Amino acid sequence: MEEIAILGFGKSGVAAYQLLKNMGKNPYVFDDSELNVESSMFYSSDSAKHFYDFQFETVVVSPGIKKHHPFIRYALNSKSYVISELELGYIYSKCPIIAITGTNGKTTTVSLINKIMSSAGKKTLCCGNYGLPLSKAVFKSDHLDYLIVEASSFQLEFIDKFRPYIAAILNIGSDHVKWHLTKDDYRQAKLNIFKNQQRCDFFIKNEADDYTYNGKAQLMSVSRNNRDADCFVDKNKVVVNIKNSFIIDDTKLMGMHNLENIACSALVSVICGIDNKIITEVSKTMETLENRIEFVGELDGVKFYNDSKSTNIDSVISAINTFDNDMVLILGGKHKGESFSKIVDLLQEKTRGVIVYGEDRRIFLDDLKNMLPIPLPAFDIGGALRGAFEIAKPGDAVLFSPGGSSFDSFNNYKERGDAFKKEFLKYKNYYESAPSK
Secondary structure: OOOEEEEOOOHHHHHHHHHHHHOOOOOEEEEOOOOOOOOOOEEEHHHHHHHHHOOOOEEEEOOOOOOOOHHHHHHHHOOOEEEEHHHHHHHOOOOOEEEEEOOOOHHHHHHHHHHHHHHOOOOEEEEEOOOEOHHHHHHHHHHOOEEEEEOOHHHHHOOOOOOOOEEEEOOOOOOOHHHHOOHHHHHHHHHHHHOOOOOOOEEEEEOOOOOOOOOOOEEEEEEOOOOOOOEEEOOOEEEEOOOOOEEEEOOOOOOHHHHHHHHHHHHHHHHOOOOHHHHHHHHHHOOOOOOOOEEEEEEOOEEEEEOOOOOOHHHHHHHHOOOOOOEEEEEEOEOOOOOHHHHHHHHHHHEEEEEEEOOOHHHHHHHOOOOOOOOEEEOOHHHHHHHHHHHOOOOOEEEEEEEOEOOOOOOOHHHHHHHHHHHHHHHHHHHHHOOOO
């Protein structure tokens, strides 16, 4: 029997294990952390080093395992077939796949496509980096019209035959350099999404990205500048130029970046034969997702927004440009290596002030040392929120868009967003119950 190893036993690793067991395989599992599993097939913590005692034919990599992990290097040097959990799921998928990647906007776009498809009576399921792991979603795929996959660069790093019917790259910024080692490696992982597509497939490109498309699929484009693109994004509307041109406007999603997300979703839906009216109506009613420029509440004319999903500089830029009014920005979290000095001019133009919190606040402050007014430090989210409110004036926004990862104090960006919302409610109750002077 083929010997298979799974590296990492988180959400994706568990799904891969269950899929392989269901297919009659008997995989080994290796995880650097301690697993509370009694089995001779499981190696965790210190015992995980026994990975070197085997010669595996196939090694399935969970997205949390860095590409330069010693186990992966050993497997590649040993000529093992190294694939991601995404690739494993694709092998057993029984319906067409729509795959969306990009530095920012993936979850919003996947959610909108799913909502449009469902409204049109299509049977779809969100999976991949959002929703179920693909290896778990495939169990339902024989009853679906499409699997809508959010694909991260981690998952795309180790694909082999993964071939979506429709693929899209929303944007390529700078992120996860520590995982991929270089910006070029990160970019190449994203570009892998179309490498196996054929002429009967479709690829959607944002014309703002400077890579050269060299795939075989039919190319479709989203643009802010080219009115002849398949989908043109104007100041407050999306113009779809294929199959009876139509316009989407008056949307609830804020910001130019979200209009681009709508544009991509519209193109995907048109390709799949969805009626223009359904695409328009659903796009107009789509609400901002939790932790993505999510309105939290208002205090003395100051509106608070939670954008905890912001974990890189590009997402901070997009969030800032969503607003026309003055704001106080809260940055922080775990610094990811790229200097915020490159957005000093934008911050000085668009913000009344910046508060920096968290473990790496000194690094953020050093990045912004040439900014005026000088950004102010805070120990935690609560202190940052209170400091931002002190600076803000009625009519301003307080934008919590950290730009760093959540791993300095939280397990994920959702926990961080919940913490911000709790701190807002706590401070609001205190502020409104305090006796006036």
